[in-house]
Amino acid sequence: MQRPQELAVGRRLLGHIDGRTTDLAADMFRNRVEAYSCRERARLERDKLFRERPIFMGLGTRLARPGDYLAEEVAGMPVLMARGPDGEMRAFANICRHRAAPVAEGCGNARAFVCPYHGWTYDLDGKLLGTTDRVGFAGLDLAGHGLARLPAAEKHGMMYVRPRPLAPGESAEIDIDRELGGFAADLAALRLDTYPIYSVDRIAPRINWKFAIDTFLEGYHIPHLHRKTIAPYFIGNCGTFDGAGLHGRMCVARTSIDKVRALPEDERDYRPHVISVYQLFPNTILIWQVDHIEIWRAFPGRDDAGRCDVEMTIYKPADSTRPDAYWEKNRDIAIRTVMEEDFPLGERMQIGFESGATEEVVYGRNEPCLVHFHSSIRNALGVAA
Ligand code: FES
Ligand SMILES: [Fe+2]
Incomplete structure (x- = not known):
């Protein structure tokens, strides 16, 4: 105060x-x-x-180092938050683009997320790095199968995520000062x-x-x-x-x-x-x-x-x-x-x-x-x- x-x-x-x-x-x-x-x-x-609203997801110190991640369910939306090598906190739907398994559990530090079901691998930006059966998925557009991005922001030591994927053309911005208003x-x-x-x-x-x-x-x-x-x-x-x-x-x-x-x-x-x-x-x-x-x-x-x-x-x-x-x-x-x-x-x-x-x-x-x-x-x- x-x-x-x-x-x-x-x-x-x-x-x-x-x-x-x-x-x-x-x-x-x-x-x-x-x-x-x-x-x-x-x-x-x-x-x-x-x-519809940004949800407070904890203090930024929860993801202190690059590679730190945290997986949580927010009212039916599996959310994955990760701090990238650039220090930025990003949030994704924790849903594998193969068949929807969560790609991470709990919290920890990782360089990439490997889906436990069939081993598809995503980087800390949510990009699909590769599938495990090249023949079975030959021609799959990797760039189009990254983890769905969720709007996220960090300010005053607080992390916020809006647990709904962006609609086309929708802004990924969360204005934390506006959200907190008079506080x-x-x-x-x-x-x-x-x-x-x-x-x-x-x-x-x-x-x-x-x-x-x-x-x-x-x-x-x-x-x-x-x-x-x-x-x-x-x-x-x-x-x-x-x-x-x-x-x-x-x-x-x-x-x-x-x-x-x-x-x-x-x-x-x-x-x-x-x-x-x-x-x-x-x-x-x-x-x-x-x-x-x-x-x-x-x-x-x-x-x-x-x-x-x-x-x-x-x-x-x-x-x-x-x-x-x-x-x-x-x-x-x-x-x-x-x-x-x-x-x-x-x-x-x-x-x-x-x-x-x-x-x-x-x-x-x-x-x-x-x-x-x-x-x-x-x-x-x-x-x-
Ligand atoms: S559901 Fe993730 S690799 Fe199959
Ligand atoms: Fe009480």
Whole structure:
């Protein structure tokens, strides 16, 4: 966050703590439970939110060296990202042009991708270098059988891909500053390119992908659900909210924030005491933690509104001298609170959504980030409910 914003957020938080208040949405917001359970709605979200828009794919440090690659499925589109010898990150449909097998799995470093099925080979630019049976494929135009290119871009240490192949004549450009809108300068100030990856964890909870995002968007539940884990360190039901287009940012205070009061305002460092949660539309939560970056991404399950794939990554500062045990502890806390407290309860809520017993859920005025997230989804989908 930029320094003036950091000071302003700190001031607002201290004011809320003193007044026992929190930032409020204009109104309560009612959402139909079908938003979490209906198959048609899930299909619409996949097409409009996950295929038409650039999707955040992690920090650029995930592909630190030329030849580094990462294969992922984004809402039904197999995506392969690779850093070329020229240092540029490119993205492709991870679909072999022979018979559609994925040419790469997981992550690693490679000079070329060899399809596991019949051995066709592609370079880091996606170009088909050769087939394995020259006679069987004599006359095949290699240049016309490269991996399908996906629009991709990298800026402020962030990687974006639009998981739909280019239509003829369509621009491959993604304007990341435009995508981030009012948060571009704020995120640039985080210097995300100075955080190498520390860990990657994945889970496939039986919840709608939006619930996996919801769980980060209010501090109202912290004193209750997280009573035994993180609640002692946070001031519950107290936070700031700022929206920037479809994105949102919620800041919550740790109980240690009182320490800053001893200092004149322009000398205050809020970072050890304030957690900033960026909700990057549609499916990313980027958390600016005390001394590291934690990122959660949720992807809808294929043909099932009640399942999703969630990835948590921790990035630590490049200049950190802390031992691995310290980062392991941070990772463990994140896993214990989210994967062992939020998501298991979420799975039972999903059963409630699907039961048909109630029609709506309601987000309170004290949950402005949730209200903004779901209003943004409606706006992006062009639906009224
Ligand atoms: S499917 Fe890739 S070589 Fe056959
Ligand atoms: Fe939680």
